[in-house]
Amino acid sequence: MKISNSEKRLRQPIVVVLGHVDHGKTTLLDKIRGTTVVKKEPGEMTQEVGASFVPSYIIEKLAEPLKKVIPIKLQIPGLLFIDTPGHEYFSNLRRRGGSVADIAILVVDITEGLQKQSIESIQILRERKVPFLIAANKIDKIPGWKSTNDIPFLASIEKQRNDVKVYLDNLVYNLVSQLANLGFSAERYDRIKDFTKTVAIVPVSAKTGEGVADLLALLAGLTQRYLETRLKFAEGPAKGVILEVKEDPGLGHTIDVIIYDGVLKKNDTIILGGINGIIITKVRGIFVPRPLQDMKLSKYDLTPIDEVYAAAGVKISAPNLEEALAGSPLYVIEDESKVEQYKQQIEEEIKEVRLYSDID
Numbered sequence: 001m002k003i004s005n006s007e008k009r010l011r012q013p014i015v016v017v018l019g020h021v022d023h024g025k026t027t028l029l030d031k032i033r034g035t036t037v038v039k040k041e042p043g044e045m046t047q048e049v050g051a052s053f054v055p056s057y058i059i060e061k062l063a064e065p066l067k068k069v070i071p072i073k074l075q076i077p078g079l080l081f082i083d084t085p086g087h088e089y090f091s092n093l094r095r096r097g098g099s100v101a102d103i104a105i106l107v108v109d110i111t112e113g114l115q116k117q118s119i120e121s122i123q124i125l126r127e128r129k130v131p132f133l134i135a136a137n138k139i140d141k142i143p144g145w146k147s148t149n150d151i152p153f154l155a156s157i158e159k160q161r162n163d164v165k166v167y168l169d170n171l172v173y174n175l176v177s178q179l180a181n182l183g184f185s186a187e188r189y190d191r192i193k194d195f196t197k198t199v200a201i202v203p204v205s206a207k208t209g210e211g212v213a214d215l216l217a218l219l220a221g222l223t224q225r226y227l228e229t230r231l232k233f234a235e236g237p238a239k240g241v242i243l244e245v246k247e248d249p250g251l252g253h254t255i256d257v258i259i260y261d262g263v264l265k266k267n268d269t270i271i272l273g274g275i276n277g278i279i280i281t282k283v284r285g286i287f288v289p290r291p292l293q294d295m296k297l298s299k300y301d302l303t304p305i306d307e308v309y310a311a312a313g314v315k316i317s318a319p320n321l322e323e324a325l326a327g328s329p330l331y332v333i334e335d336e337s338k339v340e341q342y343k344q345q346i347e348e349e350i351k352e353v354r355l356y357s358d359i360d
């Protein structure tokens, strides 16, 4: 697949989900993935390794009823969600000067407000300079709330009694004041004038799907508007981060990698961090899950591809990956003379990974 106009192309933003235990991270991710499974066009691949892709046309379709509030014409190809939620995993998504994640969803049970791990997540996001919005989850639990499955929040709120609307507002303002104590200005998203200064709160129910359309539209709209420079696709050698090191039947040791920039090709020489030092090896195979298969990866669920464009989640097989280090950066070496430079860079970055994993 050749892509023309690459200078103008934006890659898909990488989205992570964080939040306190039991606040609904997994349920929300499942719901978001569900939007693509149901409406997927035949043969289209939305499942990647360690991540799920939600194409733009689905977001546009879901956001259609919201176009007065969130007028979006999407230039990004879609959104790439990291499948594993939580801040422990997020620690592995480092890149120089920040995170591989372009934006985060902080899931907060609206009936409980910010809890210990919500605050820890905010601290890590702030430290890594990742912008975030808040999914104020479990609105269906509000006393008197009448749910309609899978409608936008702005449609659902119209159907509620006045006292229920007031109840919701009180919960939202409880969250606003908790965030103010942490130094953030926050507001319900449909009341925000300047999104660069205010954290958006999107009331949702991961259980009923209410508000998921608003959440996706806002993620897409905000990233393409405010992160344009960061999302410009570079046609150069791939840069990535290792999510996990695994032993796969028939493939030997493999690494699951998020490619956040450039192009990765079969037979590329890659450099990455290992437990006992830098590893330089050659890509033997690049794999993605076979379309329409179960998400559990085994040998038979994977299909080989020759090259992949950022942003994407793929499995790489190559010699000498036994000691590869999760959380390490990975670069394609195009020019042999740069090996030393990459070595030093990776060594420095790994020191940081170790430092942070001790703290986390």
Ligand code: GDP
Binding pocket: 019, 020, 021, 022, 023, 024, 025, 026, 027, 028, 085, 137, 138, 139, 140, 141, 204, 205, 206, 207, 208
């Ligand atoms: P996680 O630990 O943050 O991943 O939370 P889970 O997604 O596992 O959810 C924890 C519990 O909350 C489960 O029993 C979910 O069914 C429930 N839950 C999640 N989202 C909602 C929601 O929007 N409404 C209601 N009523 N329950 C929810």
